[in-house]
Every structure is written in C-alpha cells, then in structure tokens.
Amino acid sequence: MGDPEAPPEPLVLALQRGRVLVWGAAAARALRERHRVCGVLVGAPPRRGAARGPRLPLQLLPEEARLLAETGAAVLVPPPEPGEGPPPAAAARYAAELAQSFAEQQEAAEGQRQARLQHLPPNQRPTGAPAAALPPRALLVQLPTAREGPALPPTAAPPDWGRPAPHWPHGGRPGHERRYRVYRDLWARGLHLTAGAKFGGDFLVYPGPPERFHAAAVALCPPPGAPLALGALVAAARLGTHVRKTLLLCAAPAGGAPAYTSLQWGPP
Numbered sequence: 235m236g237d238p239e240a241p242p243e244p245l246v247l248a249l250q251r252g253r254v255l256v257w258g259a260a261a262a263r264a265l266r267e268r269h270r271v272c273g274v275l276v277g278a279p280p281r282r283g284a285a286r287g288p289r290l291p292l293q294l295l296p297e298e299a300r301l302l303a304e305t306g307a308a309v310l311v312p313p314p315e316p317g318e319g320p321p322p323a324a325a326a327r328y329a330a331e332l333a334q335s336f337a338e339q340q341e342a343a344e345g346q347r348q349a350r351l352q353h354l355p356p357n358q359r360p361t362g363a364p365a366a367a368l369p370p371r372a373l374l375v376q377l378p379t380a381r382e383g384p385a386l387p388p389t390a391a392p393p394d395w396g397r398p399a400p401h402w403p404h405g406g407r408p409g410h411e412r413r414y415r416v417y418r419d420l421w422a423r424g425l426h427l428t429a430g431a432k433f434g435g436d437f438l439v440y441p442g443p444p445e446r447f448h449a450a451a452v453a454l455c456p457p458p459g460a461p462l463a464l465g466a467l468v469a470a471a472r473l474g475t476h477v478r479k480t481l482l483l484c485a486a487p488a489g490g491a492p493a494y495t496s497l498q499w500g501p502p
Contacts, residue, residue, distance in 0.1 A: 242268070245308040247299065249393070252403045254299040254310065256292040269307050270421065271298045272428045272444055295429055296404045297417040303392045310392060312401045412455050413437075415486035420453070427453070433477060434470055436484075451482040451496065458487060468499070475499040 245264065248255050256262045256273065265271040273295070275288040294302075302308035351360075393402035404410040413436050420427055426440040428449075435452035438444075452474050456462060474481040474497070481497040 244306055245302070247294070247302070247308050247310055249299070249310040249312050249401050251401055252296065254294040254296075256294065257290060259290060262290065262292045265292070265294075265302070266443070269302060269305075270424075270426050270443075271302060272426065273298060274429060295417075296410055297414045300395065300404075300414055301418055301421060310402075408457065409455075411488070412457070412486045415488075416453060416455050416484040416492050419486075419492045433479065434473055435481075438479075439482065449479055451480040453482045453484050455484045455486060458485060467497070471497045472499040 242264075245256075245261050247261075248257070255276075256265065262273070265273065271294065273292040275290065276293045277289040277291055279288055299308070299310060303310050393399060394405055395402075396406045398405045398407070417427055417437065420437070420439060426442065426444055426447075427437045428440070428444055430436055430438040430452050433449075433452045435454045437453040438449040439451040439453050440447050440449050452470075454470065471481045476499075483495040483497065484492055485494075486492040
C-alpha cells in the first residue's frame, strides 16, 4: 500500500475590515467543491460583448470565513501594516501585468489607426511620423481581477473570535455568534448555505450545490427570548411559501445545540 495522500495546504485568504476576499480562481473553486463554501462574486462585470455577470473577487460571509479558519481549511491574513507595502514578488507581478496591458493597448490603437488609413484616399493620408504614444500614466488600463492570494506571514494567528478588532469587527457580537452556531451546525449536516438577505432571512439552505439545486429553506436566526410579531412571522412564512421555500426558525443557545422549527403557509 502506498502512503496516504497528504491533506491539502490551507488556503490563504485576505482579511480587511471585516471583509474576506478570494482573488484566485483555483481557490474559489476549491472552496466550493472541497469545503461547500459558496461566497458571492463582487467583481465588476466585464466589458460589453463579453460574458455577463460579476466575476472575482469572491467575498465570503463572516460565518463562512470563520468556519474555514476554525476547521483549518484556511488562514485569514490581515493586510500589511502601513509602510510595509506589498511583497516584492507581488509588486513585480503587478508591474509586469501593467506593462503587458499597456503594450497590448498601444498595439491595438496602432492597428485601429492603420485600418482607418486604409479607407482614406492616398492624397489624404498623413505623410509624417505618427504622434508620440501617450505615457502609461495617461491611459486607463484594465487588469484582470483574478490574482493569487496574499503571502502567508511567518506568524499568522487567527483573529480573536471573542473580541472585535479593526479587521474582524464581528468578534463577540451576539448576532454573529448566533448565526455562526446555526451555520456551523447546518454545514456539518452536509447542507450548502448562502446569504439569505434578499429573501428576508439570514441564510438560504440548499440540499446540494446551489448551481444544481434550488434553495429548500430560508433560515432565520432571531435573538433568543425576543418576541416575534405575529404579522412579521406570517409575512415571512407567506414569502417563503410564495418562492417555494420553507421558513426555518433557528434557535442557537450559547450552551446547547441549535434547534429548528419549520413553517409553511397553507391555504385556510
């Protein structure tokens, strides 16, 4: 028998002011396929004529990022301190991308110029040398948004989950703690979860990958002991039923296992 396959290296994710961004396409795919973490694409749409829709980077929910860090699947790395700047390799790579994009745009502009000249009569074509090219700083350069993740510092420690910090403001907040306990429990049951704000909940719950299944439930995590207005509860149940989803009320006490109650609006 051969040696057992070594576990994959943890992903390195950029953490900045509470946002966790994934810039690499391979890392985003690994999160979805290997860890059942979906996130949401927040990059600007491509130019007209290309495929529609947002693109990288992928932004993770705080609950998704914390789960990855606690399970050892990823390491959250805050940005460098002021004055440190990017690593030399990253700066050199960015400079190379900028130079390549500038050269491609200059070549495309010269090709368009030659094409326009071909449509002019010979007596109207300019005889002098073409105008000097503009400097790179005078052009708007489009760079790809897919990049490698940040470098792992020698002493990378996870955020303090119990206290807020500049780059992890969710620490110790009751709402985040409550949502995280629910997210961790449902994720451990083999389910897929995404953000549920557009349906009035905290999470959308899928029985399988979101690109292949419709969400089965809208998970709502109300504060413990807080009264739920009957009108709001009925409205949430009717909304869930209207979009063919079950309303899942989630109770997540700090010292116990989460409990769930499912509601559906039925005809009188």
